[in-house]
């Protein structure tokens with residue numbers, strides 16, 4: 001039993017947390033192009049286009065974007081309820097699978113905007 | 125400390141520190157919980173010899189050894205500096221991308237021992253590491269071939285024999301994967317007219333993770349070895365000595381490299397081709413590398429998963445595969461209910477497609493060289509390009525032909541037999557294309573061309589022995605005999621080793637600016653090729669005469685002693701001939717004559733720039749205007765160079781972070 | 783020192799596009815390891831499943847889906863330059879993700895103290911034959927992804943708090959977001975495979 005504790009708790013936590021923190025410290029003494037040219041970074045930041053009319057439009061889109069989120073929340077809730085209902089009531093694996101596919105499709109299309117992989121326009 | 129400037133040294137130090145940390149973490153936690161440090165108090169170290177001590181001392185601490193090995197890899201990667209930039213990004217520091225040595229003031233050779241982002245350096249790193257592993261695996265083979273040279277010898281003890289054949293198998297596969305990585309990293313950007321890969325940092329990471337992988341894989345021999353063969357089937361592997369865990373982890377890290385490296389090749393091929401290079405104007409090797417990468421990207425996960433499952437079964441008693449039995453390292457502990465066939469399905473779902481990973485790049489090299497040296501267009505370019513993709517895709521559907529006698533459901537046999545034989549069709553397309561290309565050509569028998577032709581002859585042996593194994597009725601008799609060994613050595617030499625050597629000779633002048641010694645090259649070829657025929661046919665012969673696989677000794681009565689002796693001698697000839705090549709390329713060539721920019725009169729992009737190539741291969745953007753392989757067609761051109769850089773240089777680069 | 787500047791590798795637009803492609807290929811690759819586990823589940827469990835309490839996993843699923851909602855909200859917030867919502871939603875995502883992770887560990891796996899010793903598995907133990915093995919294998923690999931996602935979100939949150947990212951440049955946020963949704967997507971298939979499909983059988987202690 002004690003192995004379980006070691007592997008399932010210590011490992012994720014230590015690999016995740018400890019290594020990041022330790023390595024974070026280590027990177028400071030690593031050779032390489034470590035020195036950050038702060039002037040360059042500042043220049044790059046300044047190169048961001050000035051906030052013109054596009055920016056106004058952007059913020060106007062905000063409400064719309066949030067609304068998409070709420071709709072998705074509703075869709076996911078309905079599908080989860082459907083999932084439970086199907087498995088408890090109908091006990092049909094095929095139907096359950098369809099519900100899962102719908103759920104996955106919604107996540108892929110809306111949350112993960114899979115389209116952005118092949119539409120090259122830089123939206124965000 | 126000047127040696128600390130070398131990433132490799134820092135990596136090893138970091139790795140050792142990581143290993144100690146991981147080991148101490150687990151043992152410390154155990155002690156803190158009030159448990160004894162050893163899992164199985166009955167296991168005690170045997171101090172009679174150093175060898176026996178290493179083999180027995182660590183066995184009682186198996187879970188701590190596993191965690192130590194994982195931290196070894198992490199420590200290595202941090203120490204070598206392969207994750208430095210990413211950790212900086214995580215802190216919001218931007219690291220602009222530079223070509224050239226990353227650490228100012230270090231000599232040129234030191235780049236090869238450090239994390240370097242240039243795809244040419246990484247390609248060479250892959251290649252050298254691959255050749256080193258080839259040497260290790262080859263040496264092992266020479267040792268156990270001595271044992272097999274005559275019946276009933278007692279030169280190598282059975283335990284050591286088992287460890288050696290297992291290590292030979294997997295180390296050679298690692299060597300091949302590294303060789304494939306060398307070719308695709310070095311050549312793909314050159315051939316598509318790009319100056320680097322799409323993700324240079326990921327590329328460096330993918331190379332360097334091989335080093336801890338290879339070290340773990342090799343060290344498995346010393347901490348007890350393992351006796352499962354390269355396939356690691358449970359339930360044997362769940363009872364095997366501790367070495368099997370380091371074998372699993374070594375393969376896991378090398379597999380991680382495959383996944384990340386192939387991801388890079390795919391993105392590079394999709395996004396970084398020169399203007400004008402449509403998909404059907406890509407050099408054929410790029411097609412091959414692309415098809416290979418699709419396999420590596422997806423299937424590799426499954427060998428990782430299957431090995432991880434056995435690993436967990438061993439240290440946690442999770443009964444995936446064992447129908448039931450005691451856990452060897454702990455008293456009174458049982459697992460049960462699993463199914464070993466599942467392992468074979470998961471394992472072969474990777475490992476069959478993997479054989480196409482080994483051969484597709486090599487077959488691409490053959491198709492690449494034949495037109496150059498016969499001064500004729502490649503016969504059926506589109507068919508060859510598509511056949512690589514077809515082999516890659518059909519290759520996913522045939523895995524169970526390794527399991528005909530495993531006890532899987534009988535109804536699966538015939539469909540898998542059909543799909544297996546189907547692979548012969550796209551493979552045949554390649555053969556016909558090669559013949560069509562050679563037909564009527566003015567062939568120049570230079571060393572690279574000889575190796576390409578040798579590859580065809582050897583691959584033919586491998587290809588012809590495949591269908592008897594893919595047919596259920598014959599495979600029932602041939603499986604687990606030396607016939608299978610003959611089959612896959614012929615396919616791997618024909619599909620990888622010969623083409624890889626051809627590629628080394630062919631691109632060597634491009635990479636170094638020096639010409640190798642042609643006479644020695646020819647000598648290498650004329651030693652290696654006949655020797656290989658003898659070895660391969662000998663293996664097939666002893667297999668059909670009752671020689672089983674993975675057996676340390678065999679009886680006089682089989683009457684195959686002479687044939688076995690021939691195989692061993694041929695093996696030594698091959699080994700020696702490879703040493704000649706290494707001397708030719710890496711020692712003698714330093715004083716060799718200079719090679720021009722294009723000694724082979726090739727149409728390829730990379731041959732239009734000086735040798736050795738500048739840091740930025742293409743200062744001006746190449747523009748593809750014609751077909752890649754129209755050799756001998758008057759007035760045709762493949763590539764032109766734009767008069768000036770197309771894009772103005774941007775100043776500050778911002779990478780990652782936000 | 784630099785023998786040349788690479789205009790391509792330093793162009794943010796080009797980078798974002800290739801990074802995105804690379805990230806999706808990574809997802810494709812991961813499909814195979816999760817798919818392999820699903821195969822193992824159907825191979826070894828067939829039409830059965832271990833008899834486990836139903837309510838806790840349902841609540842955890844809800845927490846994960848909710849966290850995905852907040853992650854989406856955070857990404858939309860930075861894309862439309864709403865920094866306050868951005869950092870807040872990120873933090874909420876991390877909290878919900880941690881709830882999921884801790885829930886799996888302490889409720890599903892159930893660490894308890896027995897006779898002064900830490901013991902795992904109040905419902906099912908990893909050594910419980912194929913049921914324990916597959917259950918811990920699937921939840922374990924998924925939990926490993928969850929915890930790395932939470933770390934990623936916290937890193938992004940930390941940078942966002944300090945003023946990094948903008949409506950025009952926030953690939954870091956997008957990457958973390960799609961990774962998080964991907965982890966969620968995997969759970970969409972794992973949850974029914976573990977808890978809903980098949981007839982519940984005792985798993986033999």
Ligand code: HEM
Pocket residue numbers: 355479480482483525526544545547548551586587588589590591593594595599602603604608611612615616619
């Ligand atoms: C003409 C196409 C091919 C066919 C029909 C074929 C068929 C087979 C079959 C049926 C087996 C299983 C034999 C047994 O264990 O009973 C086998 C084994 C093997 N083949 Fe092929 N093969 C082909 C090409 C290749 C290629 C191109 C390679 C790789 C480079 C390759 C590498 C291997 C390896 C490594 C094994 C042994 C696996 C082990 O250790 O058990 N084969 N082949």
Ligand SMILES: [Cu+2]
Pocket residue numbers: 475476479522523525526
């Ligand atoms: Cu096969």
